[in-house]
Amino acid sequence: MTDLGPVTWPPAPIRTERLVLREPGAQDRAAVIELLASPEVNTYLGGPRPRDEVEREIPGAPGRRPGLFIVDLGGEMIGWITLAKDTGHLPQAAGRAELGYLFLPQAWGHGYAAEACTAALGWFAGALPGEPVVLATQTANERSMRLAARLGFTEVERFEAYGAEQWFGVWSPVTRTGA
Numbered sequence: 001m002t003d004l005g006p007v008t009w010p011p012a013p014i015r016t017e018r019l020v021l022r023e024p025g026a027q028d029r030a031a032v033i034e035l036l037a038s039p040e041v042n043t044y045l046g047g048p049r050p051r052d053e054v055e056r057e058i059p060g061a062p063g064r065r066p067g068l069f070i071v072d073l074g075g076e077m078i079g080w081i082t083l084a085k086d087t088g089h090l091p092q093a094a095g096r097a098e099l100g101y102l103f104l105p106q107a108w109g110h111g112y113a114a115e116a117c118t119a120a121l122g123w124f125a126g127a128l129p130g131e132p133v134v135l136a137t138q139t140a141n142e143r144s145m146r147l148a149a150r151l152g153f154t155e156v157e158r159f160e161a162y163g164a165e166q167w168f169g170v171w172s173p174v175t176r177t178g179a
């Protein structure tokens with residue numbers, strides 16, 4: 001299981017100042033392939049997937065699943081956010097909602113990821129009140145480390161996995177809202 005459990009999905013598109021968080025559509029295919037096959041995007045994620053393999057796997061509209069938000073800027077996909085439980089990649093995240101974010105390099109450095117993740121976390125806090133969200137990222141991934149801090153994740157532990165030092169943090173809606 002990698003979905004979110006008892007949430008109504010999909011929510012209505014979420015609008016922020018500059019972005020829309022929405023379900024994937026056929027128009028996103030090229031950007032999704034680029035996201036998965038880009039060496040730059042996947043530097044700290046185990047490396048890119050072979051482009052021809054990804055193209056074969058996604059013959060049409062990219063798959064929809066609970067917790068997957070396409071981040072749209074002016075009608076174009078610039079990245080995606082995932083909120084998923086039990087992705088199975090780290091025992092620390094078992095049974096907990098985990099945040100992931102992948103943006104195309106041309107969209108880095110504009111605050112789009114922070115804006116979109118803040119909205120996704122806000123949606124999550126409303127959909128599953130009181131539940132924390134966890135996040136794992138390589139410590140060498142400086143942009144991701146800065147984003148995690150900006151979003152309000154706090155460090156739980158650091159450990160070695162997949163041949164690199166990992167940072168594991170948690171975000172709590174209670175501390176974020178001050179309730």
Ligand SMILES: CC(C)(COP(=O)(O)OP(=O)(O)OC[C@H]1O[C@@H](n2cnc3c(N)ncnc32)[C@H](O)[C@@H]1OP(=O)(O)O)[C@@H](O)C(=O)NCCC(=O)NCCS
Nearest residue numbers: 041101102103108109110111112113114136137143144147
């Ligand atoms: C991790 C990742 C999403 C971070 O993207 P990002 O654009 O650096 O993150 P943010 O949205 O927080 O943007 C912050 C940057 O935008 C700049 N910025 C420009 N205009 C801004 C604005 N209006 N508002 C906020 N920040 C703005 C900030 O100064 C900051 O730049 P800096 O980090 O160079 O100081 C991106 O690098 C990525 O997709 N990497 C590949 C995938 C990956 O490794 N994911 C981690 C999986 S856990």
